[in-house]
Amino acid sequence: MRVKELYLKYKKLKENAGTHSPSISTLISSIPEIEIDIDACFLSNPYATKLFFEYFKKDLVVTEKIYSTLEYYPSQNSVIAEDISRTIGIDSKQIFVCNGAIEGIQAVLHNVINGKLSIPIPTFSSYYEFCKSNLTPYYYQTSKEEDYCLNLRSYQKFIDENEINNVLIINPSNPVGSYLSLNEIGNFIEFNKSLDSIIIDESFIHFSYESKNLDMCSVHNLINKYDNLVIVKSMSKDFGIAGLRAGYVLMNRKRVASLLEHGYLWNVSGLTEYFFKLLQNVDFRNEYEDVRKEYLLDSFDYIEALNKIKKIKIINTKANFVLIEILNGKDSEEVTLDLLFRYGVYVRSCSDKIGLTGQYIRVAARSKEENLKIVSAFKEYFQ
Amino acid sequence: MRVKELYLKYKKLKENAGTHSPSISTLISSIPEIEIDIDACFLSNPYATKLFFEYFKKDLVVTEKIYSTLEYYPSQNSVIAEDISRTIGIDSKQIFVCNGAIEGIQAVLHNVINGKLSIPIPTFSSYYEFCKSNLTPYYYQTSKEEDYCLNLRSYQKFIDENEINNVLIINPSNPVGSYLSLNEIGNFIEFNKSLDSIIIDESFIHFSYESKNLDMCSVHNLINKYDNLVIVKSMSKDFGIAGLRAGYVLMNRKRVASLLEHGYLWNVSGLTEYFFKLLQNVDFRNEYEDVRKEYLLDSFDYIEALNKIKKIKIINTKANFVLIEILNGKDSEEVTLDLLFRYGVYVRSCSDKIGLTGQYIRVAARSKEENLKIVSAFKEYFQ
Numbered sequence: 012m013r014v015k016e017l018y019l020k021y022k023k024l025k026e027n028a029g030t031h032s033p034s035i036s037t038l039i040s041s042i043p044e045i046e047i048d049i050d051a052c053f054l055s056n057p058y059a060t061k062l063f064f065e066y067f068k069k070d071l072v073v074t075e076k077i078y079s080t081l082e083y084y085p086s087q088n089s090v091i092a093e094d095i096s097r098t099i100g101i102d103s104k105q106i107f108v109c110n111g112a113i114e115g116i117q118a119v120l121h122n123v124i125n126g127k128l129s130i131p132i133p134t135f136s137s138y139y140e141f142c143k144s145n146l147t148p149y150y151y152q153t154s155k156e157e158d159y160c161l162n163l164r165s166y167q168k169f170i171d172e173n174e175i176n177n178v179l180i181i182n183p184s185n186p187v188g189s190y191l192s193l194n195e196i197g198n199f200i201e202f203n204k205s206l207d208s209i210i211i212d213e214s215f216i217h218f219s220y221e222s223k224n225l226d227m228c229s230v231h232n233l234i235n236k237y238d239n240l241v242i243v244k245s246m247s248k249d250f251g252i253a254g255l256r257a258g259y260v261l262m263n264r265k266r267v268a269s270l271l272e273h274g275y276l277w278n279v280s281g282l283t284e285y286f287f288k289l290l291q292n293v294d295f296r297n298e299y300e301d302v303r304k305e306y307l308l309d310s311f312d313y314i315e316a317l318n319k320i321k322k323i324k325i326i327n328t329k330a331n332f333v334l335i336e337i338l339n340g341k342d343s344e345e346v347t348l349d350l351l352f353r354y355g356v357y358v359r360s361c362s363d364k365i366g367l368t369g370q371y372i373r374v375a376a377r378s379k380e381e382n383l384k385i386v387s388a389f390k391e392y393f394q
Numbered sequence: 395m396r397v398k399e400l401y402l403k404y405k406k407l408k409e410n411a412g413t414h415s416p417s418i419s420t421l422i423s424s425i426p427e428i429e430i431d432i433d434a435c436f437l438s439n440p441y442a443t444k445l446f447f448e449y450f451k452k453d454l455v456v457t458e459k460i461y462s463t464l465e466y467y468p469s470q471n472s473v474i475a476e477d478i479s480r481t482i483g484i485d486s487k488q489i490f491v492c493n494g495a496i497e498g499i500q501a502v503l504h505n506v507i508n509g510k511l512s513i514p515i516p517t518f519s520s521y522y523e524f525c526k527s528n529l530t531p532y533y534y535q536t537s538k539e540e541d542y543c544l545n546l547r548s549y550q551k552f553i554d555e556n557e558i559n560n561v562l563i564i565n566p567s568n569p570v571g572s573y574l575s576l577n578e579i580g581n582f583i584e585f586n587k588s589l590d591s592i593i594i595d596e597s598f599i600h601f602s603y604e605s606k607n608l609d610m611c612s613v614h615n616l617i618n619k620y621d622n623l624v625i626v627k628s629m630s631k632d633f634g635i636a637g638l639r640a641g642y643v644l645m646n647r648k649r650v651a652s653l654l655e656h657g658y659l660w661n662v663s664g665l666t667e668y669f670f671k672l673l674q675n676v677d678f679r680n681e682y683e684d685v686r687k688e689y690l691l692d693s694f695d696y697i698e699a700l701n702k703i704k705k706i707k708i709i710n711t712k713a714n715f716v717l718i719e720i721l722n723g724k725d726s727e728e729v730t731l732d733l734l735f736r737y738g739v740y741v742r743s744c745s746d747k748i749g750l751t752g753q754y755i756r757v758a759a760r761s762k763e764e765n766l767k768i769v770s771a772f773k774e775y776f777q
Binding site: 027037050053055057060063064067072077078079080081082083084085086089090110111113114117121137140141142143247251252253254255256272273274275276277278279280281282283 | 410420433436438440443446447450455460461462463464465466467468469472473493494496497500504520523524525526630634635636637638639655656657658659660661662663664665666
């Protein structure tokens with residue numbers, strides 16, 4: 012009875028939240044009866060949050076520099092781009108600083124590209140929701156038989172047949188987590204170098220790897236070779252700082268200059284500017300690399316444990332989450348609410364994701380301790 | 395000799411900073427020899443910063459809630475609009491939450507209005523810099539003889555003659571500080587109710603007053619009466635929190651919905667969301683009202699003292715700054731650098747402001763103590 016009431020309250024909330032899950036703070040403030048123990052919707056490395064917070068405390072709170080950080084205007088976009096440039100070694104004039112990657116996606120879709128945009132589905136919905144009259148989304152359906160992994164040969168055919176001028180690849184993809192190697196992506200970019208734009212969204216790339224020592228992968232280094240390349244990078248997931256709003260887009264100088272000519276003057280906060288300065292700190296970067304690998308190793312154990320649970324199918328992933336097909340006959344919304352109300356585990360129902368056939372939820376990798384709790388809840392629930 | 399070197403360094407920096415003054419942090423990090431004692435470019439109430447910081451410390455730092463504020467995604471635009479709605483009593487569907495008023499200005503100029511935009515000059519330069527091909531700025535020159543105060547009768551003639559469909563009034567104006575009464579503005583809006591848009595930028599309105607007890611003024615309450623009204627509101631100046639990035643735009647429901655349909659999903663940080671929640675706190679609002687009035691009273695003394703200094707002319711103001719005409723024969727850039735290098739007082743040269751005839755600087759009202767130092771520097775320098 013009580014669960015049913017909660018269910019109705021949640022449903023109403025979700026209707027009002029629009030196209031994305033209601034945030035945890037909205038959820039808690041709207042339905043105080045809910046006890047969320049673990050937010051497994053939230054795709055971030057909690058060890059990195061902890062690391063960032065240590066520096067933040069030491070650098071800004073203890074020194075009270077936080078005062079001036081909140082009081083004064085941050086630097087302008089082009090100045091913060093220089094901070095990022097010093098970290099990633101790419102010319103600052105090719106860096107568009109964003110208030111979260113989502114601002115970069117919006118800026119590119121509204122101002123940089125025109126015509127057609129091919130979007131492999133399922134996908135991060137903003138890529139089609141943000142399309143205005145200047146841009147028509149062309150949905151490329153990945154195949155359930157191939158676990159929704161993007162088949163580049165078939166995607167190429169789709170691009171050619173539909174005379175697409177702008178293409179999107181999220182690598183690793185969201186909500187699937189499937190990964191294309193740098194080699195595959197590199198060949199794809201080379202083949203399509205005459206298109207207007209190739210958008211590679213690497214928001215989750217810090218969780219992907221090709222070598223045994225789990226080194227980071229990226230197509231960052233191709234930005235100077237291909238004028239049509241647009242690389243989107245979020246900081247929210249890998250650094251666990253979504254509340255800060257930080258991201259960037261790499262693209263050719265003309266495109267960056269054109270965006271800055273008519274806007275985006277002071278578009279990130281003083282704290283985000285602090286973060287991009289912190290990224291230049293070698294100690295921080297080394298410690299980050301440690302917690303990145305620690306998180307990955309914990310995720311491997313987690314996914315292995317999830318893989319053993321019956322009545323669910325784990326889709327192969329190189330991101331910090333897994334897409335799970337539910338095979339116990341229940342629908343994904345019901346499973347989501349059951350897990351929330353019975354175990355305090357908040358997972359992402361994928362019922363609103365276009366391009367998925369079947370019942371799916373997306374579950375984040377969290378800390379080792381939380382992962383164990385999620386696995387234990389799943390075991391009990393699905394047995 | 396040393397001053398000359400600093401002068402050259404500053405000049406180079408300003409060239410790179412684009413159209414706005416280099417921020418104080420850029421300035422300090424680029425020219426460490428400069429000792430800025432007082433940033434009189436920065437148009438904010440320092441007492442309000444202090445007040446905000448007390449709450450911030452108590453609510454977020456001591457409790458360590460700052461951790462989750464930085465870690466988790468903030469709520470979506472429409473949810474934060476509800477927080478603001480509860481404070482200002484306007485329907486949340488008429489509130490577009492912005493990452494600083496400047497984001498709102500950009501959103502309106504790029505997406506909401508089209509055709510012609512009349513802009514009284516001198517003005518805040520983003521209003522014409524952000525105009526893209528969809529919008530042509532029409533500059534209305536205010537008169538030096540009238541101290542650049544906007545003459546509404548003459549402005550109306552300009553609007554009619556040029557068949558303007560969108561008009562802008564910044565009230566009080568920037569960089570002049572001249573104020574039009576609610577009555578005058580109200581009549582102007584009523585007369586122009588058939589235009590496509592009337593933008594009233596009230597970013598500095600908390601420093602204006604009509605009654606002896608210095609109560610706040612605003613045209614907020616007209617938003618339900620006029621469908622074409624667009625009210626821009628910054629939080630950076632009155633609350634002294636520019637580093638946070640917070641603002642909003644009030645406009646009709648259709649316009650807000652159209653902006654949110656294709657973007658602006660998570661466009662403010664967790665800290666900005668905290669600020670808008672704090673605004674609902676009656677204690678905070680009452681204390682804010684006290685420091686707002688305290689700041690105003692201090693400003694009156696300050697302006698009175700500045701008025702007594704020879705070789706400068708103080709333009710009448712109802713904002714938290716004064717536009718000052720320099721009458722000692724020097725140009726405004728030179729005066730700015732002299733004040734910076736000799737007294738550590740950083741003022742805003744207005745040499746780049748279109749529409750001003752003569753040499754002008756803009757000087758902010760700061761704390762009582764800082765105001766005294768500014769006055770003392772001015773006295774010594776201009777005598």
